[in-house]
Amino acid sequence: MPGRKKPTMPPATPAKAATINDIARLSGVSKKTVSRIINQSPLVRKDTRERVEALMREVGYAPDPMARGLAFRKSFLIGMVYDNPTAQYIVDMQYGVLDALRESAFELVVHPCDTRSPGYIDGVRRFVQQQKLHGVILVPRASEDQALADMLDEIGCRYTRVASVALGSNSSQQVITHDxxxxxxxxxxxxxxxxxxxxxxxxxxxxxxxxxxxxxxxxxxxxxxxxxxxxxxxxxxxxxxxxxxxxxxxxxxxxxxxxxxxxxxxxxxxxxxxxxxxxxxxxxxxxxxxxxxxxxxxxxxxxxxxxxxxQTRDTGRTAAAMLIQPEDAKTLSVASVRPHLIVRDSCQPPAN
Missing domain, CATH: 3.40.50.2300 (Response regulator)
Structure with missing residues (x-):
């Protein structure tokens, strides 16, 4: 209607975040349409999708992965399990995983563990079941433990193992780094x-x-x-x-x-x-x-x-991309990320 003022809403704050109902009301579409846009359904017109996505960015709306997991009876959380003393390696791995998840509906949760502890596998089991994880990325040294992989197979949790060499045959997905x-x-x-x-x-x-x-x-x-x-x-x-x-x-x-x-x-x-x-x-x-x-x-x-x-960041990106593909998608179960030498100034022929 001419002259009618468009409803507005201030940017979301930690005290009062925008909800899916707010997005539906402000954009003039149904809650179901907003839900379809969030889940990248092809049943929404392009102009409607672009308009609603622009509004979500404007007000800072982000869907709650736990709530979406309840609604769709599946989780939108990816776990990363690691036992590694090199902090930079873990940081680079997380950056790579987040690169792959950035344009998806998934979020990352991490679980450091001590693989020398006798109860660590039970701890990983609780982590997976309490968070209702969609899948898990196993980082060395945790990825090298076949007993951990067997436990994940037992409870029906998808996983990708990052390892320097091909591991047990019952692992569904692997990224090999060829150390x-x-x-x-x-x-x-x-x-x-x-x-x-x-x-x-x-x-x-x-x-x-x-x-x-x-x-x-x-x-x-x-x-x-x-x-x-x-x-x-x-x-x-x-x-x-x-x-x-x-x-x-x-x-x-x-x-x-x-x-x-x-x-x-x-x-x-x-x-x-x-x-x-x-x-x-x-x-x-x-x-x-x-x-x-x-x-x-x-x-x-x-x-x-x-x-x-x-190529640690590429490794994390590849592992996450493999894990979030639909289970029936025809994707590789084994991927490779190959190392190569970067020559700088710390070497020269021996003096004598």
Whole structure:
């Protein structure tokens, strides 16, 4: 009607958020139409959809995933279960998952756990059932536990496992990161520079990624005729502090120090930098260092660290995208995210 004033509503505030009824009233459509637009139904005209979506953005309306789960008898929550000491890895993984969920109806909830605790699988079961999760992304080291995967199969919860190598056959979906190949590329690079006295700082032996990276590195050296002595291999814990302890053993505790060190992640490489600086060992003139992950830390160290980029954000994005596809969709059950070496300034040929 001409001259009729359009109803308005102030932006939503934490005290009084807009509801689906408000959206229906202000847009002049039914609540059912708004619901269809939220759930991306094709039964709504394009102009109506655009108008209602613009209004939802204007007032800051966001559908409650728990309430939608009750209405549709399914959850719009994706869980991420992890036990990993590297904070940056978990942050990057979450960013990737959120990238995939951004244009969907799903939200992310996280569940840190201690896989060494005897009751952790029961804790994950409670998390899944209490949140009524649509599915779960399992991050190393939790993803490597077949008993956890079997429990999720038992209760009928979908999951995607992120792992360095293909795991049990009854896993429905996997994202493989091929850690062995990344470590082999690091070994080939150090050999190409002329290094023959090389040391390795590994992650914890309980992690499958440690096994894959260690064997990938050692086997690549062996293929080129170099056998890595046991005293040049030092186990650490994927942390800065454990990298410091391992570097002290390798650089200060032996008569002849190596000319190059490969570490299982960038945090431990930073520990090597700390010990080298204190001991007056110049990187890269006297010691070449290669890390793994290519986390933001790698480019912030001085000199910038050569590191194997394992595409963590892409991995999280891929894992989430696989999980939110309809169960009957014809999608790949196994995806690959391949690492590659990023060369910076932390390596050069050995001085002598």
């Amino acid at each position: 062995r190949d990344g470590a082999a590329e690091a070994a080939d690079y150090l050999l190409s520079l002329g290094h023959r006295d090389i040391a390795l700082i590994t992650g914890p032996s309980a992690y499958r990624s440690t096994y894959e990276r260690t064997n990938g590195f050692v086997e690549a050296l062996r293929r080129r005729g170099l056998e890595l002595p046991p005293e040049r291999i030092c186990e650490a814990g994927y942390t800065f502090e454990s990298g410091v302890a391992a570097a002290e053993k390798l650089l200060l505790g032996s008569k002849q120090r190596p000319t190059a060190i490969f570490t299982g992640n960038d945090e431990m490489a930073a520990g090597v930098y700390r010990v080298s600086m204190r001991a007056g060992i110049q990187i890269p003139r006297e010691l070449s260092v290669v890390g793994y992950d290519d986390s933001p830390l790698a480019s912030r160290l001085w000199p910038p660290l050569t590191s194997v980029r394992r």
